[in-house]
Amino acid sequence: MGQTIIEKIIQKHTDEEVKPGRIVWMDLDLRTARDFGGPNVVKNYEREYGDDPLNDNRRTFFTFDLCTTSCLLRYADNQQICRQFALKHGVKVYDVDWGIGTHVLIEEGLAKPNTTCVGTDSHMNLLGAVGCFGQGMGDVDITFAWRAGRTWFQVPETVRLRLPGKISPPATAKDLTLFLLRQLGTKALAERVAEIYGPAVEALSLAGRITLCSMITEMAGIIAFIPHISPAAQQRIEEYTGEPWLAYGADQDAVYCEELTINIDGLTPQVALPPSPTNVYDLAAVKGKPIDSGFIGSCTNGRTEDLEAAAKVLAGRKIKPGVRLKVVPATRRVYEECLEKGIIEVLFRSGAILLNPGCGGCAEGHAGLTGRGEVQVSTGNRNFPGKQGKGEIILASPEVVAASCVLGYLAGPEDL
Amino acid sequence: MKPERIKGRVWVLLDEKGALIEDIDTDQIYHNAYLHITDIAQMGQYALGNLKGWEDFPSKVREGDIIIAGRNFGAGSSRQQAVDCFLALKIGAIIAPSYSPIYFRNAINSGLVVLRSPQIIDLLAQKKLTTGDIIEVDPVTGQAENVTKKVSFLAEPMSQVQREIWKAGNLFAFGRRGIKPGAK
Numbered sequence: 081m082g083q084t085i086i087e088k089i090i091q092k093h094t095d096e097e098v099k100p101g102r103i104v105w106m107d108l109d110l111r112t113a114r115d116f117g118g119p120n121v122v123k124n125y126e127r128e129y130g131d132d133p134l135n136d137n138r139r140t141f142f143t144f145d146l147c148t149t150s151c152l153l154r155y156a157d158n159q160q161i162c163r164q165f166a167l168k169h170g171v172k173v174y175d176v177d178w179g180i181g182t183h184v185l186i187e188e189g190l191a192k193p194n195t196t197c198v199g200t201d202s203h204m205n206l207l208g209a210v211g212c213f214g215q216g217m218g219d220v221d222i223t224f225a226w227r228a229g230r231t232w233f234q235v236p237e238t239v240r241l242r243l244p245g246k247i248s249p250p251a252t253a254k255d256l257t258l259f260l261l262r263q264l265g266t267k268a269l270a271e272r273v274a275e276i277y278g279p280a281v282e283a284l285s286l287a288g289r290i291t292l293c294s295m296i297t298e299m300a301g302i303i304a305f306i307p308h309i310s311p312a313a314q315q316r317i318e319e320y321t322g323e324p325w326l327a328y329g330a331d332q333d334a335v336y337c338e339e340l341t342i343n344i345d346g347l348t349p350q351v352a353l354p355p356s357p358t359n360v361y362d363l364a365a366v367k368g369k370p371i372d373s374g375f376i377g378s379c380t381n382g383r384t385e386d387l388e389a390a391a392k393v394l395a396g397r398k399i400k401p402g403v404r405l406k407v408v409p410a411t412r413r414v415y416e417e418c419l420e421k422g423i424i425e426v427l428f429r430s431g432a433i434l435l436n437p438g439c440g441g442c443a444e445g446h447a448g449l450t451g452r453g454e455v456q457v458s459t460g461n462r463n464f465p466g467k468q469g470k471g472e473i474i475l476a477s478p479e480v481v482a483a484s485c486v487l488g489y490l491a492g493p494e495d496l
Numbered sequence: 497m498k499p500e501r502i503k504g505r506v507w508v509l510l511d512e513k514g515a516l517i518e519d520i521d522t523d524q525i526y527h528n529a530y531l532h533i534t535d536i537a538q539m540g541q542y543a544l545g546n547l548k549g550w551e552d553f554p555s556k557v558r559e560g561d562i563i564i565a566g567r568n569f570g571a572g573s574s575r576q577q578a579v580d581c582f583l584a585l586k587i588g589a590i591i592a593p594s595y596s597p598i599y600f601r602n603a604i605n606s607g608l609v610v611l612r613s614p615q616i617i618d619l620l621a622q623k624k625l626t627t628g629d630i631i632e633v634d635p636v637t638g639q640a641e642n643v644t645k646k647v648s649f650l651a652e653p654m655s656q657v658q659r660e661i662w663k664a665g666n667l668f669a670f671g672r673r674g675i676k677p678g679a680k
Contacts, residue, residue, distance in 0.1 A: 103657045116531050120576060123534050128668045146531075154532035202574040202598055218576035218602035224667050232657050236597075266519055266568045271597050300568050302597055356519060444528050462572060464521045466546045467528070 082331025084238035085305045086273040089213045089328060093196050093230075100237040100337065110190055110197035111135075111225045114181055115144040116443070117200025119158035120219035122165040125226060135229030137170040141190075143181025143199070147445040148438030150176060155445060179411030179437030180379050182206050182214065183290075187413050189320040193327035198225050203379045203461065205296055205303040209289035210317050211327030213303060236273050236302045237337035238330075243278030245345030250492050252389070253288030254381060254459065254477035256280065257295045258350035262360035263342050269301035272337065275330055280344055282308040286316040287383035294380040295461050298357040349492050352475035354463050363480060367490055372471070373456045374405040374485040375441035376432075376478050381459035382410030382440070384417040386478045391426040393482035393493045399431035400488040405481070406433045406447050408440030430486075441468055457484045498663055502609060503632040503643070504562040504588035508620065510627075512549055516620055520547060520565060521572035522599070526581045528573070539577050540584030559586040562631060564616055567592060570599025579603045589633060591640075591651060593617055604658045605667040609635050613651035625649075635662070 083091065083098070091098040093107040113121045134140050142162050147155035159176065166173045178184050182204055185191040193211030197204065200222055207214030215233075217225070225231050247256055274296065281292065289306055296304045307329045309317075314325045349363035376382075376390050387409060399405050407427050409415040415437055418424045428434060440447040442460045450456045450471025459481055463473035474490065483493045511517050524547040526539065533539055544553040563582070569592040570578060579602045582590065589609035593616065603610040611633065619625040624647045633640035636659055638651040654662065664670035 103655060117574065117576070119532075120534050124668075152532070158532055158534075200574055202572060204574075216574035216598050218574050218579065218598065218605065220576055220605040220667050221601060224605070224671055228671060234655070266571065270568060270594060297572075300571060300596055356521075358519075444531075462521075462523075464523050464572060465548070467523050 081335065082333035084273070084330045084334045084336065085275055085307065085328050086213065086236060086238055086303070089194055089196065090233065090235055092194060098235050100235050103232055103234045105230050106196060106233045107230045108198055108225050109195040110139055110141065110185065111222065112141045112143055112181060112185070112197070112199035113222050114142070114146055114200050115155060115159045115162065116146040117219045117222065118142055118162040121200070121223045121226065122161050124219055124223035128223065129227050132227065134169050134171070134226050140171050140226055142166055142171060142173040143178065143184055144174065144176045145180045145439045146443055148176040148436055149446050152445050176438070177412060179409065179414065180382060180439055182379055183382070183410045186210055187320055187411060189322055192321050192323065193325060198222060198231070202297050203294050206290050206294035206379055208293040208296070208303040208305050209286065211305060215303070216297070236271060238273045238275055239269060240336040240339045241274045241276045242339065242341045243276060243281055243344050244341065245278070245280060245343050247280045247344060247347050250349055250479060250494055251347040252477045252479060253284055253291040255347055255350045256344060257292045258352055258360045258475065259344065259347055260342065261295060261298060261352065261358045262350065264299050265358045266300040268340065269296065269299045271300065271302065273302045274304040276304055276306050277308065281306050283310050284313065285310065285385055286313040287385035289313055290383065291380050295357065298461055349477060349480055351480065351490065352463055354472045354474070355465050357462060357475060363476070363490065363492055367495070369490045370455065371403070371457045371474070371484050371489060372454045373403060373450065374481045375447065375456060375458040375460060376405065376481050377408030377410065377440040378442050378460040379410065379439065380461040381478050382408060382414065384414050384421070384423070386459065387414070387418050387423050387427065388421065390478040390482040391423040393479050393496070394430035394432070394486065395426050397430055397486050397496065399485045403485050403488055404433060405431065405485040406435060406441055408435045408447055409437045411437050457481050457490060501632050501634050502562070502588045503630065504560040505558065506562050506564055506625065506627060506629045506631055507557065508564040508625065508627045509550065509566065516566040516617070518566035519568045519571050522570060522575050522578040523572060525570065525578040526575060531575060531577060533577065536580045536584050539581040543581035543585055554585060557585050557587070560588040562588045563590045564625065565590060565592040567594045569595050571596045574598045574602070576602055576606070579606050579608050583608055589635065591616060591633070604661055607662055607666040609662065611635060611638065611651035613640070613649065615649045619647065619649055
């Protein structure tokens with residue numbers, strides 16, 4: 081019987097029979113922890129395993145990205161706990177100067193097609209963008225993985241998701257992603273894997289693939305793969321891994337639990353209002369709502385292409401007085417690319433606040449919070465109550481965040 | 497030894513309008529402001545601290561109580577603290593129609609009893625399950641009874657791995673019982 085992509089990847093990492101619903105023991109190629117979860121992993125490890133060596137220290141990494149200014153003592157302490165453990169066990173630390181761990185794993189060529197990777201990051205599954213089975217896990221799971229090099233996993237069912245139609249400006253990969261959240265909610269992909277097909281997703285840049293794959297978590301899914309890839313995205317990934325793109329495709333006779341078709345022709349900019357990422361509307365329906373601040377960055381929209389899209393909107397314009405726009409490149413490499421392309425200068429001259437790479441505005445610390453009553457339009461992936469302070473978070477594309485910050489209300493570039 | 501059956505007083509996570517709250521995310525269960533805490537004993541006081549109407553849950557809950565939650569419970573972050581805070585409060589079990597995949601794993605690995613029961617939606621609609629009821633559940637078979645209202649219902653039985661981890665105590669103890677370390 082044919083296999084889906086996830087079944088093939090799991091099969092490569094286990095000797096057991098792989099079929100949906102079965103629980104198998106799966107080998108893990110990469111085992112990571114962040115400055116969030118990492119100190120808990122250290123504590124668990126030393127309590128459970130004492131001085132025992134890691135299963136493979138060369139495939140174990142710390143990636144600090146949560147509080148990359150170390151502006152809170154408790155995080156500074158926790159980062160130091162991880163560094164000391166790393167020194168003792170010979171583990172590489174991608175420290176606070178590197179940026180978002182998942183993106184660093186891609187850029188460093190560590191996250192490769194057909195591999196498995198776990199970490200203390202619920203958006204670890206954005207690695208589906210490069211054909212890697214990434215999975216976020218809690219600190220108990222990760223501790224065990226560091227010692228055992230493997231974990232149990234229930235083979236998930238796969239949904240074949242077809243997206244006929246094209247996206248054209250002003251709609252972007254983020255609008256497509258928000259539109260899918262609107263259509264699929266948290267039920268259709270719950271505890272499942274998606275294979276996504278269609279000309280629009282197959283034309284996406286690597287950045288666009290990451291945007292889409294990063295928000296499968298918000299749909300309660302396990303991971304998404306986009307089997308067909310654009311030449312540009314393929315070239316990018318091959319540069320990073322130094323290997324030809326040989327990601328698994330599904331077999332012709334692979335078995336899916338469901339086939340879904342969503343026509344995306346005529347897609348327009350979308351925004352997610354509080355209280356959840358699935359509370360999505362056409363931008364046109366809520367245009368004009370006053371905003372106080374903006375955030376561009378995150379593992380969903382923190383790549384060079386995302387900052388470039390914002391810079392195109394902001395070039396020669398100024399952010400409205402009184403509005404604050406914070407920009408956080410995903411990684412140091414992204415920051416460098418933006419410097420070379422003049423993007424940083426455009427953003428700075430528009431009035432944006434630029435911060436060092438990291439998870440930025442998606443968590444406490446680093447890029448600050450929103451105050452009570454503040455309305456922030458954000459390129460992040462979550463707008464649950466209290467997620468980023470006490471204010472309201474509206475999720476949107478970099479273009480919409482940029483335009484809204486110029487006008488002081490929810491708007492798209494076409495309104496400028 | 498683990499008890500064969502879990503018996504406890506029920507808390508049904510309802511919103512202000514009396515509806516079962518769906519998609520409760522980990523920031524509502526255990527807010528990111530407290531993620532730096534690594535001592536489980538300190539985590540109980542923050543359980544459900546950011547869920548509207550439930551902020552005082554830690555002061556009301558008793559050891560062994562059972563939480564009834566809406567579908568996709570534990571959405572969002574991978575934080576173990578969203579499980580650990582309930583272990584700190586010695587919650588007997590959580591029963592929900594479904595969970596976010598990461599949350600479900602985290603709970604299983606920590607030995608917190610999490611059971612899936614789509615049937616609770618009907619029970620709630622028929623007022624056959626309300627806060628304060630005493631229920632008794634066999635987590636291995638999923639056989640459950642609302643002792644107060646004398647109604648039987650079903651949860652999905654634990655998977656083999658869930659059962660074994662629960663019986664061992666947690667993933668670490670389970671691992672020491674013969675999971676060979678070492679990837680291929």
